[in-house]
Amino acid sequence: MAADSHCPYCALQCAMTLTPDPLAATPVTVAGRAFPTNRGGLCKKGWTSAELLRTPDRLTVPLVRRDGELRPATWDDALGMIAERLAALRREHGADAVGVFGGGGLTNEKAYVLGKFARLALGTSRIDYNGRFCMSSAAAAGNRAFGVDRGMPFPVTDLDDADTILLLGSNVAATMPPFLGHLSGARAAGGFIVVDPRRSQTAQLTADGAGIHLQPAPGTDLVLLLGLLHVVLADGLADTAYLEARTTGFDAVRRSVAGWWPERVQEHTGVPVGQLRVVARRLARGRGTFILTGRGVEQHVDGTDTATAAINLALALGLVGRPGSGYGTLTGQGNGQGGREHGQKCDQLPGYRKITDPAARAAVAAVWGVDPAVIPGPGVPAVELLGMLGQRPDGVRALLVHGSNVVVSGPDAGAIRSGLEALDLLVVCDFVLSETAELADVVLPVTQWAEEEGTMTNLEGRVLRRRRALDPPPGVRSELDILADLAHRLNAPSTWPTDPAEVFDELARASAGGVADYSGLSHAVLDAQAEIGEAAHWPYPAGSTGTPRLFLDRFGHDDGRARLVAVRARELTTGRRPGELTLITGRLLEHYQSGAQTRRVPELVTAQPEVRAELHPATAARLGIADGDRVVVGNSRGAVTARALLSTGMRLDTVFLPFHFAGRQCANLLTEAAVDPISAMPEFKRTAVTVRPAVEEEAA
Numbered sequence: 001m002a003a004d005s006h007c008p009y010c011a012l013q014c015a016m017t018l019t020p021d022p023l024a025a026t027p028v029t030v031a032g033r034a035f036p037t038n039r040g041g042l043c044k045k046g047w048t049s050a051e052l053l054r055t056p057d058r059l060t061v062p063l064v065r066r067d068g069e070l071r072p073a074t075w076d077d078a079l080g081m082i083a084e085r086l087a088a089l090r091r092e093h094g095a096d097a098v099g100v101f102g103g104g105g106l107t108n109e110k111a112y113v114l115g116k117f118a119r120l121a122l123g124t125s126r127i128d129y130n131g132r133f134c135m136s137s138a139a140a141a142g143n144r145a146f147g148v149d150r151g152m153p154f155p156v157t158d159l160d161d162a163d164t165i166l167l168l169g170s171n172v173a174a175t176m177p178p179f180l181g182h183l184s185g186a187r188a189a190g191g192f193i194v195v196d197p198r199r200s201q202t203a204q205l206t207a208d209g210a211g212i213h214l215q216p217a218p219g220t221d222l223v224l225l226l227g228l229l230h231v232v233l234a235d236g237l238a239d240t241a242y243l244e245a246r247t248t249g250f251d252a253v254r255r256s257v258a259g260w261w262p263e264r265v266q267e268h269t270g271v272p273v274g275q276l277r278v279v280a281r282r283l284a285r286g287r288g289t290f291i292l293t294g295r296g297v298e299q300h301v302d303g304t305d306t307a308t309a310a311i312n313l314a315l316a317l318g319l320v321g322r323p324g325s326g327y328g329t330l331t332g333q334g335n336g337q338g339g340r341e342h343g344q345k346c347d348q349l350p351g352y353r354k355i356t357d358p359a360a361r362a363a364v365a366a367v368w369g370v371d372p373a374v375i376p377g378p379g380v381p382a383v384e385l386l387g388m389l390g391q392r393p394d395g396v397r398a399l400l401v402h403g404s405n406v407v408v409s410g411p412d413a414g415a416i417r418s419g420l421e422a423l424d425l426l427v428v429c430d431f432v433l434s435e436t437a438e439l440a441d442v443v444l445p446v447t448q449w450a451e452e453e454g455t456m457t458n459l460e461g462r463v464l465r466r467r468r469a470l471d472p473p474p475g476v477r478s479e480l481d482i483l484a485d486l487a488h489r490l491n492a493p494s495t496w497p498t499d500p501a502e503v504f505d506e507l508a509r510a511s512a513g514g515v516a517d518y519s520g521l522s523h524a525v526l527d528a529q530a531e532i533g534e535a536a537h538w539p540y541p542a543g544s545t546g547t548p549r550l551f552l553d554r555f556g557h558d559d560g561r562a563r564l565v566a567v568r569a570r571e572l573t574t575g576r577r578p579g580e581l582t583l584i585t586g587r588l589l590e591h592y593q594s595g596a597q598t599r600r601v602p603e604l605v606t607a608q609p610e611v612r613a614e615l616h617p618a619t620a621a622r623l624g625i626a627d628g629d630r631v632v633v634g635n636s637r638g639a640v641t642a643r644a645l646l647s648t649g650m651r652l653d654t655v656f657l658p659f660h661f662a663g664r665q666c667a668n669l670l671t672e673a674a675v676d677p678i679s680a681m682p683e684f685k686r687t688a689v690t691v692r693p694a695v696e697e698e699a700a
């Protein structure tokens with residue numbers, strides 16, 4: 001059964017055809033398929049994705065910890081034990097003693113059922129997910145400015161014709177390689193502008209007249225953006241007619257950037273005045289201009305305000321909702337977009353509705369067949385939830401994890417490990433024994449992407465079909481099945497379908513009338529669209545044909561206008577003591593996230609076997625470090641041992657570590673659990689560390 005499906009990894013959701021082949025080394029072969037985002041192309045991770053289907057350490061039987069060891073158990077024993085202990089904890093300590101942690105890689109169907117399960121079967125408010133680490137700042141800024149958060153409010157192919165693209169804090173050359181095809185127009189026109197403290201693979205694409213690379217100090221993008229808007233206004237480049245007709249709040253924003261003249265911006269960011277002026281003019285004069293943000297500017301304690309400053313700039317230039325121009329953020333995980341629309345977020349119900357909104361509660365309760373009063377109120381966001389693990393008396397005593405490897409990917413990973421170890425019960429659903437699953441009391445083996453049906457919503461808000469190409473190994477169950485079984489054992493109200501198409505229909509009803517309205521969609525509608533290129537962008541209310549481009553006539557707020565919001569830069573001390581460097585963390589092409597999946601694919605491990613700390617040669621020389629030496633990157637929270645990789649693309653004051661590795665190589669041993677006050681996004685990209693050569697026993 002050859003199946004047209006999409007890649008299991010990132011939000012570009014490259015299209016692929018999976019063909020079972022009994023003679024091949026993998027159970028299915030993967031071929032790229034024509035589709036707007038990837039045009040038939042795939043990256044290395046996509047090409048090798050089938051290797052994980054029958055990896056030797058694939059989990060195929062439930063594991064339960066006995067006498068300190070994870071040992072095989074029957075499904076009935078494992079689920080019976082989980083239900084019994086969850087019920088007991090709830091009785092003794094209240095429903096909020098149980099927490100749920102979801103993931104942006106889950107299909108829409110799984111994300112929806114997980115949110116419903118937490119609220120109805122567990123009665124807990126304490127559910128959140130790893131999208132909090134990923135999209136939350138851009139989401140908060142989008143909601144605040146536009147009243148809607150859809151990463152890209154336009155199809156990616158709109159970028160193709162632009163002659164100017166400002167890309168802030170995103171390394172698409174490594175994180176979404178086929179996306180580069182959409183940048184070729186801007187590069188050919190000399191208008192590709194990249195903002196990154198590193199000369200990343202993407203920044204290198206500005207060479208040879210293709211554009212400009214601005215290399216600010218980490219965490220100073222907010223000042224840079226205030227400075228760009230200052231120049232736009234000072235030089236009379238703003239679109240005043242647009243501001244007048246389509247926005248509110250401009251006056252306060254104008255006042256807020258008045259003090260950010262270019263020389264002052266240069267002093268704080270290191271970006272030369274001349275570059276600032278050239279970029280501001282280019283943005284204003286481009287015929288087709290886009291401003292795009294990625295995690296580099298969003299994963300900071302001021303990430304929401306920084307994304308807001310980027311939006312303010314885009315609004316002042318009249319780009320948003322104008323055909324051929326726009327603002328967007330590059331959603332990260334495969335279903336990072338859909339994952340935040342259907343109820344995994346602590347403050348949300350399906351359809352991207354607020355859990356505090358009485359009308360939303362009533363609508364969803366009606367679909368679930370329950371009294372609205374049984375739906376708990378808002379819970380706490382991810383970092384706070386993880387900080388409550390094992391805390392007494394009101395903390396979280398049991399945690400269910402679906403689609404995240406938090407002990408590697410969460411900030412201050414050492415503290416997360418302690419929290420997980422202090423739990424009464426940790427249950428992890430996964431298809432491999434991730435580092436988080438290794439700590440669990442019960443591990444439940446689940447299906448993988450090529451073995452299941454469902455939907456994903458990609459970075460353009462396009463709803464796609466994931467299709468089954470082969471049967472799962474015997475013993476493995478789907479999460480829909482597991483959650484329904486547990487719901488029954490816990491005597492939960494409502495019904496618990498396990499067929500993904502049926503779950504989707506319920507999700508569609510529950511989303512009706514919400515911001516992310518899927519009520520006109522079903523698996524059948526999506527399947528019928530295969531011929532026209534899978535073009536279902538939400539909102540897609542019943543009777544509509546979807547919304548490829550948002551904001552053409554109005555924004556999501558009641559008055560139809562976008563809001564410019566004045567934001568302020570934080571106190572600009574570097575916070576570094578003498579001898580300290582700024583650690584920035586990010587990604588390598590070959591590995592995905594915590595690496596739980598890609599560290600099991602031989603070809604990818606051979607290409608990137610271990611963590612390497614990127615340093616400028618002059619910085620390394622000062623510290624007595626040569627290329628390839630073992631070094632220790634450390635601070636008060638922990639220490640990482642890495643091999644040094646010298647690169648003139650680094651600033652003198654920074655060091656870069658990818659966060660894909662575990663154990664002593666885990667970058668998040670160093671990051672801090674400090675969060676953005678609006679989005680609750682942790683600070684992943686600006687951490688004070690020291691770097692020194694490793695002594696002999698550390699190097700071993």
Ligand SMILES: Nc1nc2c(c(=O)[nH]1)N[C@H]1C(S)=C(S)[C@@H](COP(=O)(O)OP(=O)(O)OC[C@H]3O[C@@H](n4cnc5c(=O)[nH]c(N)nc54)[C@H](O)[C@@H]3O)O[C@H]1N2
Pocket residue numbers: 010011134168169170171172174175176195196197198200217218219220221294295296297331332333334584585586587588589590591592593594685
């Ligand atoms: N290969 C691969 N691809 C992936 C993923 C993966 O793990 N591996 N993950 C997917 C997911 S979930 C996501 S969210 C996306 C993320 O995709 P990106 O946002 O492209 O990923 P990052 O590497 O985290 O960060 C991008 C860049 O931000 C820069 N940066 C760091 N600090 C700052 C700063 O203060 N200012 C600015 N302007 N830039 C800064 C880094 O140097 C880096 O080059 O990728 C998706 N695709």
Ligand SMILES: Nc1nc2c(c(=O)[nH]1)N[C@H]1C(S)=C(S)[C@@H](COP(=O)(O)OP(=O)(O)OC[C@H]3O[C@@H](n4cnc5c(=O)[nH]c(N)nc54)[C@H](O)[C@@H]3O)O[C@H]1N2
Pocket residue numbers: 103104105106107130131133134135295299332333401402403404405406408409410429430431432434446479585586587592593594595596597659667668671684
């Ligand atoms: N220092 C630093 N830390 C970061 C970041 C950074 O830039 N720097 N980026 C952050 C970002 S943007 C993100 S998105 C997070 C991601 O980090 P994580 O949340 O850890 O994401 P993954 O590594 O993708 O973990 C997914 C796990 O779920 C499993 N899995 C995959 N699909 C399914 C499924 O359908 N069901 C179940 N039950 N399991 C499944 C996989 O095998 C894997 O073990 O990391 C964040 N952490």
Ligand code: SF4
Pocket residue numbers: 007008009010011012013014038041042043044045046047175176177178
């Ligand atoms: S770019 Fe993303 S979706 Fe495309 S093949 Fe690579 S990992 Fe998969």
Ligand SMILES: [Mo]
Pocket residue numbers: 133134135332333
């Ligand atoms: Mo992400």
